[in-house]
Amino acid sequence: MKNTYPPTRLETGLSLLVVAALIGIGAAIFHSQSDFNPAVAVGRTASSNFQPPVATADSAVASGWGKFLPAMVSLTPPEVFGATNLSDKINGKADLYLTAGFRELRCQRFKMTDAENIWLEIFVYDMGSLSNAFSVFSQQRREDAVAAEIGRFSYRTENALFFLHGPFYVEIIGSEVAASLSGQMHTFSQNFIQKIPVNAEKLEEIELFPVENLDPDSLALIADGGFGYDRFNHIFTATYTEGDNQMTAFLSRRSNPVEAQELVQGYHEFLTTYGGKVVKTALPLQNVRVVDILGNYELFFSRGNYLAGVHEAADKEQAEQLALLLEKKLSEGAGDRK
Numbered sequence: 001m002k003n004t005y006p007p008t009r010l011e012t013g014l015s016l017l018v019v020a021a022l023i024g025i026g027a028a029i030f031h032s033q034s035d036f037n038p039a040v041a042v043g044r045t046a047s048s049n050f051q052p053p054v055a056t057a058d059s060a061v062a063s064g065w066g067k068f069l070p071a072m073v074s075l076t077p078p079e080v081f082g083a084t085n086l087s088d089k090i091n092g093k094a095d096l097y098l099t100a101g102f103r104e105l106r107c108q109r110f111k112m113t114d115a116e117n118i119w120l121e122i123f124v125y126d127m128g129s130l131s132n133a134f135s136v137f138s139q140q141r142r143e144d145a146v147a148a149e150i151g152r153f154s155y156r157t158e159n160a161l162f163f164l165h166g167p168f169y170v171e172i173i174g175s176e177v178a179a180s181l182s183g184q185m186h187t188f189s190q191n192f193i194q195k196i197p198v199n200a201e202k203l204e205e206i207e208l209f210p211v212e213n214l215d216p217d218s219l220a221l222i223a224d225g226g227f228g229y230d231r232f233n234h235i236f237t238a239t240y241t242e243g244d245n246q247m248t249a250f251l252s253r254r255s256n257p258v259e260a261q262e263l264v265q266g267y268h269e270f271l272t273t274y275g276g277k278v279v280k281t282a283l284p285l286q287n288v289r290v291v292d293i294l295g296n297y298e299l300f301f302s303r304g305n306y307l308a309g310v311h312e313a314a315d316k317e318q319a320e321q322l323a324l325l326l327e328k329k330l331s332e333g334a335g336d337r338k
Contacts, residue, residue: 064078064108065110065188068191068192069187069188069191070187072111072112072184074111075110075111075119078107082104089105096136096139097136100127103126104125105125106124106126107124108121109121110122112184115180122170127168130164131201131203131234133164133167133169134203135221136169140162141220142155148162150163150189150193151164156182159173159174159181161182163189165192165193167201172189203221208333210249210329212325213242214238215238215239215240218237218239219236221234222234222235222236227298229270231266231267232267234253236251238250240322247322248312249326250310251326257302260303260304260306263302264301267289268300271291271293276292276298278290279291281316283323285323285324286303287301288300288301288323290316295314297313298312299313301323301327308326
């Protein structure tokens with residue numbers, strides 16, 4: 001499974017700089033300074049931006065998911081995992097979920113009634129809110145993803161189906177590539193969406209990214225530790241391609257303008273501490289900063305309650321143009337909301 005937020009060139013470079021800077025310092029201090037990957041951020045708590053759960057699937061799964069799959073029979077009893085034992089089921093990935101606000105996982109295997117060796121396993125993660133669920137959905141997106149057309153946030157692979165429904169992130173993994181399993185995955189998804197009520201939630205932030213040169217499948221949410229900076233939580237990102245260059249736009253709605261401004265200053269200090277060089281810019285943006293680090297440009301600014309910017313741009317002018325488009329969207333859309 002692909003994790004769409006591996007360490008970037010900046011984070012890798014910063015990690016090397018940290019190692020050099022902290023030679024001779026205790027291992028515990030070294031670890032706390034060089035842990036740049038949010039997928040392994042053990043012990044971190046979810047951002048205050050995350051909301052409490054809006055729905056529950058308890059009543060629907062009291063006796064398993066069987067009634068959602070009339071053409072299949074249970075192969076295993078229902079399993080339930082919480083924060084303390086999630087790693088027993090998904091060892092190696094649990095921290096990504098825990099960091100994003102994980103509440104509970106319910107899973108179960110079913111087999112075809114006419115084929116003992118053809119089965120699927122259903123994983124229903126209660127993440128507490130749509131934004132939490134989108135965070136793990138986007139970070140876990142697979143390379144061979146194909147649109148599944150089950151709502152906006154869904155995709156298929158050869159033997160699996162993934163989708164969001166309110167605070168629930170659902171994975172259905174088949175034992176093999178089979179048309180019969182694909183049909184049952186679709187049946188389950190339709191029954192789940194129809195029979196599990198959820199509150200109406202929207203991810204307003206993703207509508208604030210400019211559409212020109214955007215890769216729509218790249219939209220993602222980093223729950224914590226964005227770009228190696230431990231104060232960057234709840235960061236929405238999107239990849240843009242211009243010519244041969246790729247760069248990442250990002251934005252995050254904060255609690256107030258002061259917090260957004262403080263994060264600009266904090267990220268500036270973080271980058272310059274590890275060798276970043278301040279670059280002048282004539283952009284007419286509030287509190288804008290440009291830093292050249294390891295041969296790439298970091299451009300960031302605040303706009304009302306929003307922190308926004310461009311990450312790892314090879315070309316400064318391209319980064320500036322994307323920043324202007326991003327600021328315009330924030331201004332037209334939600335930049336001044338309180």
